[in-house]
Amino acid sequence: MQQAKPTHQEPADGHDLQPPAGGRSAIDFDRYLRERAALVERALGECVPAPAGPAGRLFEAMRYSLLAGGKRLRPVLALAACEAVGGTLDAALSLACAIEMIHTYSLVHDDLPCMDDDDLRRGRPTNHKVFGEAIATLAGDGLLTDAFKVLAAAATSSCSARSAQALLETIAELADAAGSAGMVGGQVIDVLGEGQALELDQLEYLHSKKTGALFVAAVCGGARLGGASAAQLNSMREYAQALGLAFQVIDDLLDVESSTETMGKRTNKDEARGKVTYPSLLGVERSRQLARDLVARADTALKRFDHRADPLRMLAAFAVERKL
Numbered sequence: 001m002q003q004a005k006p007t008h009q010e011p012a013d014g015h016d017l018q019p020p021a022g023g024r025s026a027i028d029f030d031r032y033l034r035e036r037a038a039l040v041e042r043a044l045g046e047c048v049p050a051p052a053g054p055a056g057r058l059f060e061a062m063r064y065s066l067l068a069g070g071k072r073l074r075p076v077l078a079l080a081a082c083e084a085v086g087g088t089l090d091a092a093l094s095l096a097c098a099i100e101m102i103h104t105y106s107l108v109h110d111d112l113p114c115m116d117d118d119d120l121r122r123g124r125p126t127n128h129k130v131f132g133e134a135i136a137t138l139a140g141d142g143l144l145t146d147a148f149k150v151l152a153a154a155a156t157s158s159c160s161a162r163s164a165q166a167l168l169e170t171i172a173e174l175a176d177a178a179g180s181a182g183m184v185g186g187q188v189i190d191v192l193g194e195g196q197a198l199e200l201d202q203l204e205y206l207h208s209k210k211t212g213a214l215f216v217a218a219v220c221g222g223a224r225l226g227g228a229s230a231a232q233l234n235s236m237r238e239y240a241q242a243l244g245l246a247f248q249v250i251d252d253l254l255d256v257e258s259s260t261e262t263m264g265k266r267t268n269k270d271e272a273r274g275k276v277t278y279p280s281l282l283g284v285e286r287s288r289q290l291a292r293d294l295v296a297r298a299d300t301a302l303k304r305f306d307h308r309a310d311p312l313r314m315l316a317a318f319a320v321e322r323k324l
């Protein structure tokens with residue numbers, strides 16, 4: 001069995017991943033994102049055992065979806081929030097992995113025939129197309145449950161009481177965000193809302209749970225593990241709520257404007273399933289403006305943070321400028 005707790009290694013090319021210490025940072029955002037995603041990638045590889053033994057097929061299915069790429073936006077946000085308040089990358093790396101494992105489980109289950117019934121995800125056949133529905137369902141279950149094992153393993157014997165308390169609060173917040181009060185609850189509202197005429201505030205409520213809750217858990221968890229004060233956590237929550245919604249508005253826009261080839265997943269599916277979306281309620285231009293306004297709101301929430309929050313500012317801009 002491989003180690004559950006990911007270890008922080010420096011990238012192979014030897015780049016220093018810390019943002020510059022003094023003055024305003026002038027980071028190369030593309031490079032920043034690439035390097036952070038690579039760091040997460042390596043740590044994720046240690047979170048699921050290699051496919052061996054009687055349950056080897058399960059580990060293979062878990063690794064198939066977990067290590068299939070993806071933007072790694074949520075884990076990078078967790079790391080960036082931790083660093084924005086002066087924490088180290090190591091302090092949030094387990095959280096980053098746990099969040100990505102939970103996000104990946106939600107994609108595997110969301111693609112199942114009983115949910116969205118999709119054939120393509122992250123540019124490759126969906127989990128159940130390769131491993132069958134039973135193993136895909138169990139791979140999702142394994143990723144969700146093991147995420148909490150990975151996070152809990154961050155509590156070491158040398159952990160201070162303050163760090164242990166922060167970890168406990170982060171675990172509770174993540175369970176809340178992923179469960180019936182958060183992502184799963186949001187998915188239920190979404191499924192039951194198919195074919196129904198939702199108002200804008202109902203759509204926002206749905207997405208605050210289905211998509212937004214995990215963004216909030218990533219950002220607030222990262223900040224908390226980095227030693228954030230209560231006031232800083234409040235600002236981080238405001239930032240993440242605005243960012244999460246902006247991300248979803250763009251997700252809806254990409255569904256109508258992009259292609260399966262670019263996205264690596266089926267597009268034009270919201271209308272086909274009778275789902276109310278931002279473009280269907282507001283039109284394309286007003287939806288895009290809403291996303292920009294939300295990014296401005298996210299930016300404002302960070303006004304009391306110094307240059308160490310620049311990656312968070314850039315990540316918000318990235319969430320609305322992205323093409324996939």
Ligand code: GRG
Binds near residue numbers: 072
């Ligand atoms: C319990 C059977 C069962 C199912 C649960 C919880 C759940 C299914 C679904 C959650 C809904 C869901 C899939 C939300 C995510 C929405 C979203 C915008 C996903 C795409 O995220 P990206 O663009 O994807 O960050 P990558 O691939 O880049 O990580």
